Each structure stands twice: as structure tokens, then as C-alpha cells.
Amino acid sequence: xxxxxxxxxxxxxxxxxxxxxxxxxxxxxxxxxxxxxxxxxxxxxxxxxxxxxxxxxxxxxxxxxxxxxxxxxxxxxxxxxxxxxxxxxxxxxxxxxxxxxxxxxxxxxxxxxxxxxxxxxxxxxxxxxxxxxxxxxxxxxxxxxxxxxxxxxxxxxxxxxxx
Numbered sequence: 053x054x055x056x057x058x059x060x061x062x063x064x065x066x067x068x069x070x071x072x073x074x075x076x077x078x079x080x081x082x083x084x085x086x087x088x089x090x091x092x093x094x095x096x097x098x099x100x101x102x103x104x105x106x107x108x109x110x111x112x113x114x115x116x117x118x119x120x121x122x123x124x125x126x127x128x129x130x131x132x133x134x135x136x137x138x139x140x141x142x143x144x145x146x147x148x149x150x151x152x153x154x155x156x157x158x159x160x161x162x163x164x165x166x167x168x169x170x171x172x173x174x175x176x177x178x179x180x181x182x183x184x185x186x187x188x189x190x191x192x193x194x195x196x197x198x199x200x201x202x203x204x205x206x207x208x209x210x211x212x213x214x215x
Contacts, residue, residue, distance in 0.1 A: 079170070088162045094135075097126060098152075101136070102160055106151040108141060135159060 076092045083090045090098075096116050100107060107115075113123045127150055130136040135156035141147035152160060178187065 079166075082166060083163070086162075086166070088159065088166070089133075090159060090163050094126070094130065097130065097136075098156075098160055098163065101150070101152050101156070102164070106149045108147045108149050109138070110147065112150065130156070 079092045083092075097112070100112060100115060109120060109123050109127065112127075113120045116123065127136060127138060131138065134153055136150050137153050138148045138150045141149050
């Protein structure tokens with residue numbers, strides 16, 4: 053019997069983390085085997101920069117829904133690896149604008165076939181398993197529901213009702 057099925061929703065976060073860690077480990081292994089020094093933690097940044105030539109740190113922070121300091125730290129790390137560069141915005145000198153360097157664009161070209169393969173494989177899994185159909189949409193709905201009404205608040209409110 054699979055332990056992870058028994059506790060049901062009580063272990064939901066652990067199951068998602070376990071799946072995420074597996075997924076990330078497999079992808080990092082693929083990049084390594086292909087000789088691409090890409091880390092999956094950079095994905096969000098590269099994906100956004102693949103869709104736009106440059107972006108301000110504030111816009112990047114807003115799009116990713118993470119703190120400005122987290123974005124700054126990641127950009128600092130990517131800058132040290134010479135994958136991105138940041139310059140002052142021409143219209144607003146207070147803003148920093150980030151763009152891929154030549155090396156960053158080369159890496160993006162190297163990783164795009166991996167992304168295409170990931171989409172192909174995951175779509176095939178979804179087509180094979182009816183239970184996976186719409187998983188990403190349902191996950192988005194859950195994320196939106198938890199954003200509108202945080203889980204912690206719901207648990208505490210439920211516990212108050214029980215007393």
C-alpha cells in the first residue's frame with residue numbers, strides 16, 4: 053500500500069513537494085546530460101525573457117508574484133554567470149531593466165528544445181491518463197481559491213466552528 057494515499061488531504065503539500073522535487077531533479081539531470089549548465093530554478097526568469105526582450109525588476113517581481121528582493125538576488129546570480137545584464141531604464145532612471153546577454157540568448161537557444169520535449173512528453177502523459185486531463189487548470193483554480201481565501205485562515209475558522 054502506498055503511504056502517500058492513506059492520509060489524503062493531510063499530506064497534500066508533501067505530495068506536491070515530492071512530485072516537484074522529482075520533476076526538478078529529472079530536468080536538472082537532462083540539462084546536465086546535454087551539457088547545458090542550466091538550473092531549473094532559473095526557468096521563470098528565462099521563460100519571461102524568452103517572451104520579451106527586456107523587463108524591469110518591478111515588472112518581473114509582479115509577474116512572478118515574488119518579492120523584489122528575491123528577483124534582485126536571482127538577477128544578481130544570473131549576472132555573475134554572465135547570462136543577464138541590467139541597465140537603468142531610459143525613461144525612468146530609478147528602474148533597472150534586465151535583458152539576456154549573448155551567452156544568455158545562446159543558453160535560451162540550447163534549452164528551448166528541452167522545453168519543447170517537456171511539453172510533448174507531459175501532453176502525452178495527460179492524453180494517456182484521463183485523470184491528468186485538466187490537471188494544470190485545476191491546479192490554477194486551487195491556487196486562485198487559496199489566494200482568495202488562504203488555507204491557514206480556513207483551517208483556523210473551521211477549528212473555531214468546531215468548538
